[in-house]
Amino acid sequence: MRRRSLTGPAAVFMSAAALAGALLGTAPAGAVTGRPVITLDSPQPVALPAAPATADVSFDFQTKAKNLQADDATLTVDARGLSKIAKVTFSDNCTVKGLVATCTEMFLSQSSPTTHMGGDTRLTLTPLKGAALGATGTYQVTGRSAHAQIVGGTGRVEVGGPSFGLDKLTDHTGLKVGSTVSEPVRFTNVGDRPAKGVQTVLAVSPGLDFADHYSNCKYSSGSIHMAECYPKGAIALGETAALAAPVRLRVNSAALYTYLDTMTAPLGQPGWPSDQGVKWTWGKGPTLQLKVVKAGRNSSVPAGSVSLPQTGDTTDYRITSLQAHNTADFGVTGASARAGQGQNAKFAFRLSANGPAILYDRSGGEGVPTVWVTPPAGTTVVGHSANCGPWQEHNSTAAAHGPYVCGPPGIELSKGQVTDFSLTLRADEVVTHAKGSVQLVWGPDPAHSHRPAFDPDSRNDSATLTLN
Template sequence: MDIRRVPARSARRRTALAGLAAVALAAVGVTGTAHAEEAPLPVTITGTDKLDLSLSGGNVDPTETNVEIRVQGPGAYDPDVEPNPAPVQTDGYSITIDATELEGFADVDLPCEAEGLVAVCTSDSLYPGDVLNPAHDIRVEITDGSKAGDFGRIKVTGEGKGLAFTEHTVDVLVGGPELRMKKLPAEPEDFVAGDTYTAPLGFKNIGSMAADGVVLRFSASRGLSFPDEYENCQYAEEDKEDLIRYRKVVLCSFEGTFGPGEAWELSEPVNVKSAPFALRDIFGYHFTAVSPKQAEKLRAGHDFRAGNGPELGLKPVRRAAEGDEYVQYAEIDLPTKNTFDLDLTGGRADGGAGDVVKVGVALSNHGPGWLGSLRAGGEPITFTVDVPEGASVTRSPAACGPTQTGNGKDESQYLCWAGTPFLEDEKRDFPFELRIDKVVEGAKGKISLPKWDNPWEGDASNDDGWIVLNGTGDEETPGDTGDSTGGSTGGSGSTGGSGDDDDDKGPGSAGGSSADTTGGDSAQGGLASTGSTALPAAGGAAVALAAGGVLFVAARRRRSA
């Protein structure tokens, strides 16, 4: 399976076309074309369906919302099709959000044109899918008069010419069961890639009401796996086409009553196996107060399979720890001590004055670790390419552009970036075309990664590469471990760059970053003099984040596990 999956784009196109075809068929109806205009188009209202408000505080930041409502038009949105799809209806529609059942026990901040606890949101056009249709955010908070057991529903309906809307409800409960997770133990001092982490999982109900059953969800990113299976658990993979979000997911259901103040833990720890390439991969878990009968909602949209093994149980904790032993989000990065080996290589070419030559530049990772950039969400790796004396760039890769200075563009140095994730055995090519304006024997241009004390770089000695034009063979090129030799379009030489894209790596394939570049397809930038890069040359921070830095942990915790 190819995680970058160029075929997936075709699949999405087919989905979009199939969806719109379904719309057309729905419009025609079973009675024939005579009633085409009378058949309504199906529209689904989706979003948050359950909200528990804690009496202990911490429900929602005043600047944030905790309920989202979305409109799903018929058909599917395809981000790879330009221009954006045409609307399926242009007569307008309205969404009514009715929160009157919350009156007296909750403060509600509604969007759009609101009168009291009812808001009406209007739109001019309806589009396929939900990406181009507006989302509506709601903030709900407790009041001084809120008490445990207060319950009400937010009802959302829609209306529009030729449209048939589903109704959506959001159940709001005050002081219900509120679960906190047992904090995960720190990574052992001697833990290395390939080892297995033992995770004792548990929860404490700090809410005001008992939980009628719970569901445990634990997940791991690409470099981690779960060697054991249990019969009351189900297993799936999520976001296979995006390695930043890709997770191996397990859902386990437990029946029973779990009262306020009670703490529980698994009958045995969960084993988390790390792969030899793992580096700052993410393991996380949480318990949810959902009965096994309601757990089906958590599996919606994913192909779960049943586990094969003994039953995983829960046992009460007689003396639950206080303080910060139980947390809202429980996750850990594993392992933190692995390394990768980034290697920059250049190329050589010969030519006369006026010739245009091709020179290959390549960035490789020799492992053993990958650069997941999971916490940073896909921060790119940057490096600079110095143009050799007497030459100028006529064509550069799409991911490279002249560096920016206070006086504008510096055409003598180019900044390139490679999107992450960057796999443990991956190579990417960045082919340049250079015009030899003046023959300078042995002219060199240095290719460099940022210089900083990177704790995850296993071999800094090969972090530099070189471009050599009309060389004698005696030039010193320290740090260059290979030769992505370049050919010429006007002089002598050989073609450069391997062009390897590693197209069939399954969940280990590159993907998930808008700054990604792969293989020979990088050279799409046209004349470099017409383009520029918005990235600063301070790429050291980018490599740090690519290794899995913690600068963005707080902002991304909610979606990690």
Template sequence: MWRLSGGLGILALLAAGLAGAGAAHADDPAVTLSASPAELKLYPQYPGNPDSADVKVNADNPGADIVGDVTFTYDFTGLDGVAIAEIDSGGGSSQCRSAAGIATCVHDGLRSGKDLADSIHVTSIPGAEEGATGTVRVIARADGVTFNELTVEVTLDARADLGVSPLEYIGEPRRTQPGDTIEKNLGFANWGNTTADGLLLEVDATGGLDFTTRYSNCEYGTASQPVRAGEKEKVTVSKAICAFDLTFEPRTYYTVAEKLRFGVSERAMWDRLHVHVAENTDAAREEARGGGDFVRGLGPELTLTKLPDTSETQEQADTWTGTDAEAQFTAVNTADLVAHAGEATGRVGDTVTATVGFTNRGPAWIGHHGYAAGATRFTVPEGARVVRKPASCTGLDSSGRKAEPQLGAPVYTCVSSPYVNVGEKVSFGFGLKIDKVVKDASGPVVVTTGSAVDGAESFDRKQTNNTAEFVLTGKPGTGSGGSTTTGGNSPSGQGDRGNLADTGAGGLGTLGGLSLLAIGLGGVAWVAARWRRARS
């Protein structure tokens, strides 16, 4: 609980804080103070519209709970002529004392671990100019505890602040289908306090979406990038980069003069549309291209319509605050997963490679974020045992539970990436050691979809090609004990994806920020650590 501080004078509090910090012994527990953000940037006050933000002051106590008073002193006098600050009563402090630009709060103890001490609300003041800087000084003290002294810098930074309207979700219960057209309206706002140097609009569409109109002020090409922030695996998207030369003044609002139209192709099933806005600078255009080749459209010019500065417009634009927006949709479509299994030959003691998996023969590409595109079940042939497996495969015992240890299990279930293109082959490589020769030894391979979510029926309607047999031929005699590899029955023109040894398949070893949530043949769920696309 927080309580009101006692009757110390303001200057005496600062002096006591410094003295308390200096009097601590080297072997006293050390608590680290930090601020989020460490440096705060505000706009100089736009007429009638001050800019404000919160700074969170955290205390990281690596030891046991601290019992007794912990006093936090905040010196705001370094903000004179730049901004004003106050302790936010909702940020962790119930009552604090403030006078003459200094606030003091007393905490009844400090818990172990990292915890919020206080939240400081900072607001720019009229007349402060761009580039002005100030500081907030934070001192903490407690008996027998050492604290670092913390300084937070506040800078007034005049700049444009562009935002785009949200894109509503397209999906259940309204599904699309190949041949449909999706129309999207976009609105833009400048929330900053200086004029933006034009507007640059990026539009990214995944594999099932096509641009129906190619505008003359837009460039078109493809890019390889993550579908969502935090994912290391990349997919190919269609990209449009549209430049608008205009004087985008502060607190003004625009919309596209006509809705953007996207065709739903035969490849569509789970797709995503993403837009990003920035100022129309050379650097922004180069960043958007990402080194790729782009071609200017031959259609009409895409123009913007300025909206009247009315209360209705401001209310409408109130949510146009982010530089990024996205929408997703579900199309009624199918994808045919075809199982494949190789064959291997060796002598007793040899370790051979078993390659199993599936190929997506379409017509749709698979891009169901959060769920594996397919699961592959491999039964180990009699007379052999697994001594090496992909990281994306889990060994199961005879009852179907996770086997311990993982190597030497009789059955394995492997999960793919959520993203598999049409014609793409996903393979999983196992190291099999031949213990004895068994005539006609083989291991069945069964492929199922990983899309049994939201009650949806499997997208793979052709089940007759979902099984294959891995054939292991043992030769008489004793092998060298080394490893041998033979080729599988890879369809012509299709490349394997992923490492066939220990790193998994389908690029799964590169999927950052994902954790396996459930393993099964009907639905394999993945959880993404982050949602939004990262932008600098």
């Protein structure tokens, strides 16, 4: 099943924890053909919802080859192993005979490695009437190309599954630095099969720390703190359960805009969460338990470990906003230089994050300050650092005479972080003490800049560029 994924700021959490990442397939040992290798990412198991709902299957590939051009690729999907549990419909790029499809594909890659190449081939699965909950089947994917070796794989499909719907969490504002806040975590199994247990991932953004460390949770360090917990207890159909103790978080001196991300899945959900690239340490405190809030119903249906696709308002992922009462000061510096007529002068200036709080922006970049630079009169811009560019693309006047917009990298600006910028200007005429400006901007442009309450000091928001 292709798990829920995030874009923009939330993607920071998902990529850091590798929560929804599929386990990558690898080429078999000793497979030396002289041709580049394209490998199918291991297909994630699929849990079929009750008809008439459907489940979609798509495929991702990876390669270590550079300048790959396999425009003659063909995939063969043999779905005969699903004949007793599902109706299978293939995408339009496939020629189908029975439950075997031959599908045209084109794989192009200019970088190395390429870890995500989406295929065009799709399967739509609908459970057959009378298919027993818990029944399983498999399908095989193979491929060929004159320009590459394609390594396929096997996918598994089962009828029905558990599905955990997380309750909404409470947002907070005005939290005092040094305080502790509690968030209860409660969920309901709204699926059609029980689960043997639950696995929960909690992630807190910079400015928050876990107040408790349980022995059945493992923890990661770094900018994003994560906890992966395994409280014991089966989850019956319709049962509402909760972590026996709320998640307690300490608000530290770096807190400003902070978040708690919570995600749940049936115990054993394949490929989730993935430990790739994350170093964990098991807690040494008490055991985190589950408590039953509302009893479910008994069922003879076998328990499942593959979650059904989430639909409607049901979600196994929640983000809680916890805003602290704190400050984060930002400032800019200017520069001066000398140049004769026709000569170039390089101006180096910077944006500084003075803290104490970390600005952690999950809006997609809208909440991060930018620096607007107006060159001195009588100059032409002939060069700039990679993190600067003219305020309007494809505008020759802006490219030559500005203003230029410079921005910090990423979405996290910590106390003490300095971002350096530069513009190289040609002196077209010599003007004594020609002045340009460096301006800190919150918003789309200086005319619509709105100073945030967390940065009350405006004295370091502007500086000058002086030539000669």
